[in-house]
Amino acid sequence: MDFLTYSFSTDDIWWLETFIDDWFLVIALSLFVIELIRYGLKKTFTRNLLGDSITNFITLGTFVLIVALVAATYAGVFFYVYDNFKLVELPLTPWTILCCIVLADLAYYWEHRFLHKNGFAWATHTVHHSSPHFNISVAYRHGPLDWLFPLFFHLPLAILGFNPFIIFLAEVVVQVYQTLLHTETVKKLPRPIEAIFNTPSHHRVHHATNKQYLDKNYAGIFIVWDRMFGTFAKEDVKVKYGIYPAVKSINPVTVFFSGYVKLVRQMWHAPNWRYRWNLLIKPPLWAWQQENKNK
Amino acid sequence: MKLMSSFAISGVVVVSIWGLAMMQFPLMAATEHSDKPDVQVEAPNLTTKQSNPRPNTTEAVKGVRINTMSISGVQQKIAIKHIAKLWETFENQQALNKNLLRYPRKISVYYQNFSQDYQKADVSIGYLSDIVRSANQSTTIKGGRYERVLQKAAHSNEELADAWKKIDYRKNLQSVLEIHYLDASGHPVSSEFMVNYK
Numbered sequence: 001m002d003f004l005t006y007s008f009s010t011d012d013i014w015w016l017e018t019f020i021d022d023w024f025l026v027i028a029l030s031l032f033v034i035e036l037i038r039y040g041l042k043k044t045f046t047r048n049l050l051g052d053s054i055t056n057f058i059t060l061g062t063f064v065l066i067v068a069l070v071a072a073t074y075a076g077v078f079f080y081v082y083d084n085f086k087l088v089e090l091p092l093t094p095w096t097i098l099c100c101i102v103l104a105d106l107a108y109y110w111e112h113r114f115l116h117k118n119g120f121a122w123a124t125h126t127v128h129h130s131s132p133h134f135n136i137s138v139a140y141r142h143g144p145l146d147w148l149f150p151l152f153f154h155l156p157l158a159i160l161g162f163n164p165f166i167i168f169l170a171e172v173v174v175q176v177y178q179t180l181l182h183t184e185t186v187k188k189l190p191r192p193i194e195a196i197f198n199t200p201s202h203h204r205v206h207h208a209t210n211k212q213y214l215d216k217n218y219a220g221i222f223i224v225w226d227r228m229f230g231t232f233a234k235e236d237v238k239v240k241y242g243i244y245p246a247v248k249s250i251n252p253v254t255v256f257f258s259g260y261v262k263l264v265r266q267m268w269h270a271p272n273w274r275y276r277w278n279l280l281i282k283p284p285l286w287a288w289q290q291e292n293k294n295k
Numbered sequence: 296m297k298l299m300s301s302f303a304i305s306g307v308v309v310v311s312i313w314g315l316a317m318m319q320f321p322l323m324a325a326t327e328h329s330d331k332p333d334v335q336v337e338a339p340n341l342t343t344k345q346s347n348p349r350p351n352t353t354e355a356v357k358g359v360r361i362n363t364m365s366i367s368g369v370q371q372k373i374a375i376k377h378i379a380k381l382w383e384t385f386e387n388q389q390a391l392n393k394n395l396l397r398y399p400r401k402i403s404v405y406y407q408n409f410s411q412d413y414q415k416a417d418v419s420i421g422y423l424s425d426i427v428r429s430a431n432q433s434t435t436i437k438g439g440r441y442e443r444v445l446q447k448a449a450h451s452n453e454e455l456a457d458a459w460k461k462i463d464y465r466k467n468l469q470s471v472l473e474i475h476y477l478d479a480s481g482h483p484v485s486s487e488f489m490v491n492y493k
């Protein structure tokens with residue numbers, strides 16, 4: 001068990017993080033090729049699917065550009081909080097990394113649940129959900145503010161004494177795991193795995209528009225959070241993917257800004273300031289109910 | 296209500312996992328003790344005091360053997376009373392801290408090439424070079440027999456300053472070695488002060 005307390009340098013952690021980041025993209029792309037072949041064999045490959053996939057990678061590219069612009073500030077906030085407000089200083093060991101991954105996964109759960117329950121946050125996360133398809137490329141479908149919300153939910157880890165480099169590594173691990181879930185190729189995994197871990201089956205449910213599946217399975221790596229907090233649903237009937245109402249576009253610009261364009265339009269037509277405030281704060285379901293009431 | 300209990304459970308999970316992470320502190324302290332000591336204590340050697348017996352001296356002077364080692368950090372010719380400035384420079388060495396291969400267990404301060412009046416010296420403050428990646432600014436600490444002026448214990452800055460007064464300046468002062476031992480989170484917990492005469 002000695003290796004669990006072996007001390008890394010921050011360089012080692014950074015190296016590990018970029019290593020995972022780079023190689024994972026290669027792995028994900030090759031998995032995507034396999035999926036495309038599978039679509040071809042099942043004769044379900046359509047022009048819309050091709051356009052949708054290209055759009056997914058364009059939103060990824062745009063997102064990466066935005067991240068590059070804000071990365072220094074994002075990291076700076078973590079280091080500032082860590083240097084000034086940390087309660088202890090946890091050593092840079094594999095054991096610390098393991099603990100951090102579990103806590104980052106819990107933070108991810110709450111962040112993700114928040115994204116679904118807050119109008120302003122949903123306007124960026126809706127992009128990820130707006131595809132009517134479900135494959136690895138959908139994992140890369142990002143909204144313009146997807147980088148902002150993780151900040152608030154992961155910052156407490158710096159106060160607990162996790163070195164920011166370890167926090168970033170843990171965020172990458174959760175993200176990478178999440179990416180792998182976006183596939184229809186894997187049906188169900190062995191029972192014990194489905195019980196503890198998030199799986200493609202569980203995440204398909206999360207992307208569903210079926211009524212019984214709405215706002216379920218927010219998990220990153222561990223599905224136990226959803227089971228504990230009462231947001232779990234099992235995949236039994238066939239999943240219909242996407243959001244309601246659908247975006248119905250494969251234009252990358254339309255898709256990328258769809259959430260905020262819609263939000264701005266709703267704000268513009270809002271009857272009063274209270275309604276506008278509610279649009280930003282309340283769940284998207286609230287806005288939808290209001291609009292239907294008025295019809 | 297459901298949401299509130301979920302928050303509460305999350306809080307419990309966070310505290311538990313945090314506790315698991317912090318379990319490493321006592322564990323690391325334990326491995327520190329099993330580390331091979333660099334300093335081997337010789338039998339108490341009182342001969343140096345015999346020529347000048349002081350009845351109220353309670354601290355027996357011990358001879359210690361120090362192995363030759365190399366430390367990396369900062370070095371400068373400086374007035375000994377301005378040592379705080381060099382400590383400041385040392386603490387601001389971002390590059391050095393980034394190059395640490397593992398958490399340092401001690402910081403060594405080495406004084407040599409004293410001026411005639413013993414007010415100035417070449418002072419080096421650093422970590423053991425073998426835990427620093429690509430160590431460039433390094434100083435060799437000459438091994439040999441040292442006399443321990445302050446035993447390894449928690450000493451205040453005043454005690455450390457007072458240690459200088461306990462040095463026998465009639466003998467030919469070669470070097471002074473001050474070691475600060477750190478806990479797992481890098482805070483100094485104890486120190487010792489040793490002198491090497493020519």
Ligand SMILES: [Zn+2]
Pocket residue numbers: 112116125129206
């Ligand atoms: Zn979601």
Ligand SMILES: [Zn+2]
Pocket residue numbers: 128139182203207
């Ligand atoms: Zn997803």
